[in-house]
Amino acid sequence: MARILITGGAGFIGSHLCESFLDRGDEVLCMDNFSTGARENVADFLSHPRFTFVDHNVTGYLQVDGPIDAILHFASPASPVDYMDMPIQTLKVGSIGTHNALGLAKAKNARFLLASTSEVYGDPLERPQKEDYWGNVNPIGPRGVYDEAKRFAEALTMAYHRSHGLNTRIVRIFNTYGPRMRINDGRVVPNFIRQALQGEPLTVYGTGEQTRSFLYIEDLIRGLHRLLEVEYHQPVNLGNPHETTVLQFAQRILALTGSKSSIVFRPLPEDDPRVRQPDITRAEEKLGWEPHVQLDEGLSRTIDYFRGRLQGSTP
Numbered sequence: 001m002a003r004i005l006i007t008g009g010a011g012f013i014g015s016h017l018c019e020s021f022l023d024r025g026d027e028v029l030c031m032d033n034f035s036t037g038a039r040e041n042v043a044d045f046l047s048h049p050r051f052t053f054v055d056h057n058v059t060g061y062l063q064v065d066g067p068i069d070a071i072l073h074f075a076s077p078a079s080p081v082d083y084m085d086m087p088i089q090t091l092k093v094g095s096i097g098t099h100n101a102l103g104l105a106k107a108k109n110a111r112f113l114l115a116s117t118s119e120v121y122g123d124p125l126e127r128p129q130k131e132d133y134w135g136n137v138n139p140i141g142p143r144g145v146y147d148e149a150k151r152f153a154e155a156l157t158m159a160y161h162r163s164h165g166l167n168t169r170i171v172r173i174f175n176t177y178g179p180r181m182r183i184n185d186g187r188v189v190p191n192f193i194r195q196a197l198q199g200e201p202l203t204v205y206g207t208g209e210q211t212r213s214f215l216y217i218e219d220l221i222r223g224l225h226r227l228l229e230v231e232y233h234q235p236v237n238l239g240n241p242h243e244t245t246v247l248q249f250a251q252r253i254l255a256l257t258g259s260k261s262s263i264v265f266r267p268l269p270e271d272d273p274r275v276r277q278p279d280i281t282r283a284e285e286k287l288g289w290e291p292h293v294q295l296d297e298g299l300s301r302t303i304d305y306f307r308g309r310l311q312g313s314t315p
């Protein structure tokens, strides 16, 4: 049995991670300050004997008693709407929060996994994006608070690896979706599903020709566990290489929900990346990983979840 600390453990990805480690028989310390996470995401685990919730902001000094085998640093706003609403907190959690989490990992001689992001590639000039692409980021644009915080977090993680020999991992997570996303987090998946289910128009930003690739949460969690198992310290993309335009995605949501909602076009947010598609060759070679869940299957499960939320019951 291992003792695992997950920062941002009450968030969308964090809560699925908590659940996966509990299922494996490990002990989980879940840290969150609910800035974008939600109490109900971890409500089912609170009575679990191997689960402890720590209400703490990771940008404050971290003190955890006892041994820790691994720290997974997932605390951060991740929706563009959230990080543009909380620009300074986003910069602090990616910089000071990562420093604190790395310092704790060093003190406990724990493995450290950084949740980084496809946003480190900015508005990429290469497609698909390989890990050796350095990116095209506007440091002072509205998204820069997230992109640069994560780029700094990667630099700091590599510095701890090189200078202190810390056993680190960096995952660059591409658009991921599934149950426990916040219905009003502003991202395209919850927005379109909620709009479709409530009979409101689907708000496509720009012309809808920009592309994204959507990974189902279950596939991501499997990839994260594989990454922790292998000795590999360079960044690894985890995402679904199947690319779709935002407009096609809106049409898919309408078809899967059976909704009669219309599609309306709204201004494209500043610096919204025009393309995003992971090259997952590295994950295939180093982790033996590739996504399994088809988009329609994952979306159907996610739609069921949101339908339950909107009806006031969590399925």
Ligand code: UDP
Binding pocket: 079, 080, 081, 175, 186, 187, 188, 189, 191, 192, 203, 204, 205, 206, 210, 212, 246, 268, 269, 272, 273
């Ligand atoms: N988007 C959209 N309508 C919405 C929300 C988002 O057309 O209601 C677009 C957004 O402009 C972007 C894509 O969908 O091109 C994905 O946006 P999201 O906020 O999910 O995250 P991002 O991939 O930009 O980090």
